[in-house]
Amino acid sequence: MSFRRKDSGSVELEDGVSNPAFQDADVTDSPPDAPKEPDSVYTQVKPYAGMPKEVLLLYSSQARYRVPREILFWLTVSCTLALVAVTVTIIALSPPCLGWWQISPVYQVYPRSFKDSDGDGVGDLKGIKEKLDHFHNLNIKSIWISPFYRSPMKDFGYDVEDFRDVDPLFGTMEDFEELLAEMHKNGLKLIMDFIPNHSSDRHRWFNLSRIRDPVYEDYYVWADCNATKKPNNWVSIFGNSSWTYDEVRGQCYLHQFLKEQPDLNMRNPAVRKEIIDIIHFWLSKGVDGFRMDAVKHMLEATHLRDEPQVDPNKPPEEVTTEWDLFHDYTTSQVGLHNILQEFRAEMESYSREPGKYRFMVTESYDYEEVEKTMMYYGTPLVKESDFPFNFYLLDLPQNTSGLWAKHLVDLWMSNMPRGKWPNWVVGNHDKSRIASSVGKTYVRVINMLLLTLPGTPTTYYGEEIGMENINITADQVQDPFGKYNLSNSRDPQRSPMQWNGDMNAGFNNQTNVTWLPVHPDYKSVNVEVQKDSEGSTMFQYNFLNSLRQSELPFLRGWFCYVRANADVFSYLRELDGPAGPAAGADEHQPRQQRESLSEVRRPDRTRRGFGDPVLHLHSLSSQPLLGMLRL
Ligand code: GLC
Ligand code: MG
Numbered sequence: 001m002s003f004r005r006k007d008s009g010s011v012e013l014e015d016g017v018s019n020p021a022f023q024d025a026d027v028t029d030s031p032p033d034a035p036k037e038p039d040s041v042y043t044q045v046k047p048y049a050g051m052p053k054e055v056l057l058l059y060s061s062q063a064r065y066r067v068p069r070e071i072l073f074w075l076t077v078s079c080t081l082a083l084v085a086v087t088v089t090i091i092a093l094s095p096p097c098l099g100w101w102q103i104s105p106v107y108q109v110y111p112r113s114f115k116d117s118d119g120d121g122v123g124d125l126k127g128i129k130e131k132l133d134h135f136h137n138l139n140i141k142s143i144w145i146s147p148f149y150r151s152p153m154k155d156f157g158y159d160v161e162d163f164r165d166v167d168p169l170f171g172t173m174e175d176f177e178e179l180l181a182e183m184h185k186n187g188l189k190l191i192m193d194f195i196p197n198h199s200s201d202r203h204r205w206f207n208l209s210r211i212r213d214p215v216y217e218d219y220y221v222w223a224d225c226n227a228t229k230k231p232n233n234w235v236s237i238f239g240n241s242s243w244t245y246d247e248v249r250g251q252c253y254l255h256q257f258l259k260e261q262p263d264l265n266m267r268n269p270a271v272r273k274e275i276i277d278i279i280h281f282w283l284s285k286g287v288d289g290f291r292m293d294a295v296k297h298m299l300e301a302t303h304l305r306d307e308p309q310v311d312p313n314k315p316p317e318e319v320t321t322e323w324d325l326f327h328d329y330t331t332s333q334v335g336l337h338n339i340l341q342e343f344r345a346e347m348e349s350y351s352r353e354p355g356k357y358r359f360m361v362t363e364s365y366d367y368e369e370v371e372k373t374m375m376y377y378g379t380p381l382v383k384e385s386d387f388p389f390n391f392y393l394l395d396l397p398q399n400t401s402g403l404w405a406k407h408l409v410d411l412w413m414s415n416m417p418r419g420k421w422p423n424w425v426v427g428n429h430d431k432s433r434i435a436s437s438v439g440k441t442y443v444r445v446i447n448m449l450l451l452t453l454p455g456t457p458t459t460y461y462g463e464e465i466g467m468e469n470i471n472i473t474a475d476q477v478q479d480p481f482g483k484y485n486l487s488n489s490r491d492p493q494r495s496p497m498q499w500n501g502d503m504n505a506g507f508n509n510q511t512n513v514t515w516l517p518v519h520p521d522y523k524s525v526n527v528e529v530q531k532d533s534e535g536s537t538m539f540q541y542n543f544l545n546s547l548r549q550s551e552l553p554f555l556r557g558w559f560c561y562v563r564a565n566a567d568v569f570s571y572l573r574e575l576d577g578p579a580g581p582a583a584g585a586d587e588h589q590p591r592q593q594r595e596s597l598s599e600v601r602r603p604d605r606t607r608r609g610f611g612d613p614v615l616h617l618h619s620l621s622s623q624p625l626l627g628m629l630r631l
Pocket of ligand 1: 158159257293430
């Protein structure tokens with residue numbers, strides 16, 4: 001005897017007689033009281049108002065009601081989901097709002113040389129406050145001020161005696177607070193120089209470290225040595241051994257710069273904590289950002305091995321300059337980025353309020369190792385600097401061809417991590433002024449390059465008027481680097497700002513003292529003369545800077561190379577979209593055209609295609625610049 005399961009679920013005796021009593025009501029083909037469509041009474045009766053719930057339910061479960069209802073339901077769900085997805089995609093794809101540090105150029109003030117308010121020959125904070133109009137006139141909002149901390153001034157403020165005080169030469173803390181308040185009132189941001197690598201040898205920490213105070217004993221990098229035998233062959237950036245014997249402690253201390261600038265031991269958590277406390281100190285005063293000085297020097301290898309010589313045959317006693325060694329153990333050591341990321345995290349905690357973003361830029365000259373510089377951008381998950389300074393355009397003087405300019409630009413653009421923001425530097429207090437190194441005729445075109453490339457331009461004071469280096473004789477040298485070797489002197493690019501044709505170029509007018517001589521060309525190269533003179537370097541700077549901030553393609557457009565050869569480097573800035581506005585800029589005109597190329601004035605708005613605007617930069621003679629992109 002066998003059993004067979006019926007489709008309905010009832011069980012049937014295969015060879016026997018089926019027993020109807022055995023069939024369960026639940027497993028019959030259809031429930032006894034379900035409406036049977038063909039002969040159901042409900043198919044003939046129309047739904048009526050006030051029908052009882054039970055009847056209504058019977059109707060509503062019929063396919064002709066249920067199916068459209070379910071279609072409508074799923075349609076609503078999928079439309080809602082699609083709407084959410086589209087919104088999220090639009091938000092994700094739309095370009096973020098630009099920060100203040102992206103919109104305005106960063107203008108570097110070297111405080112000793114900007115404006116002297118009290119006639120002692122050295123610029124000061126009150127002087128900067130007197131000149132805030134200059135930034136307003138240039139449409140510049142971000143001001144980086146080189147150090148004004150209390151300092152013995154061996155390296156003009158980069159040797160800090162007290163990280164929480166203002167040097168009397170520059171003014172008082174009150175002067176600083178007034179300057180900051182006035183800047184903020186005028187919509188300006190203040191970026192401070194910050195020096196985490198070293199302090200002055202007059203800093204309290206160093207004095208306590210020398211006497212082996214238990215708290216401060218390891219605040220600096222000490223090693224056993226004697227007055228003649230140094231721990232290794234490491235050399236200072238300013239020349240000679242980077243170790244100095246300290247008689248008080250009977251050991252050598254490390255200084256990657258002057259012997260008056262002992263390196264802090266950043267491997268010591270207590271030192272890092274001190275530095276972070278100082279960051280807090282200035283952020284809570286309201287400063288808007290930091291330029292982190294000499295960051296690649298923050299850590300050194302603890303094994304203290306000799307660095308390899310560039311020329312292995314050079315006698316060791318002749319190994320005295322930065323260029324004689326490969327800096328495998330004194331720069332870019334593992335752990336460096338963690339320290340900067342730690343600083344950054346502290347700064348982020350002050351960046352949360354709208355409009356209060358705190359900006360960080362790092363200074364690291366990595367020369368041909370551009371990938372090392374790029375690491376300061378951080379990783380997609382961990383923030384570091386907003387950008388590391390891009391010093392590659394400082395190499396423009398090596399070869400004034402369009403191809404070389406393109407190469408230098410491309411070095412940054414093709415190595416920069418995805419989604420990051422570029423920047424360009426053509427001068428600072430450490431490098432010869434471009435007007436002197438590349439040549440005066442290039443001043444305007446270099447400003448043009450600076451202001452039309454994608455990213456944030458940095459302008460060293462005086463570049464907007466085309467200031468040149470001064471000549472310095474051996475007896476005039478102020479810079480310690482120049483005292484080591486006159487040709488290294490950074491004094492030539494630090495001469496007083498040329499405001500007008502009056503005494504001392506308007507830098508000060510009380511006395512005839514200026515800490516460095518004023519450039520003799522100040523009668524014609526000054527702010528007052530150039531302000532309203534069409535065709536002047538400053539007029540052009542102002543025009544291009546306004547253009548950069550008002551024309552979206554310049555501010556945030558794509559960047560494409562168009563042409564590069566010995567004479568021309570041209571590129572395109574264009575916004576996304578089929579008919580987006582476009583703008584073109586050309587650099588390095590054929591040699592005979594150099595003068596005219598730099599004379600740029602009003603944009604000539606013409607129209608093309610479907611009405612999208614095109615910008616042409618015209619020369620003063622109203623002739624389009626040669627090589628101008630006609631889009
Ligand atoms: C940076 C500064 C430079 C200074 C050095 C040591 O490179 O730009 O002026 O001498 O650090 O602090
Ligand atoms: Mg002064």
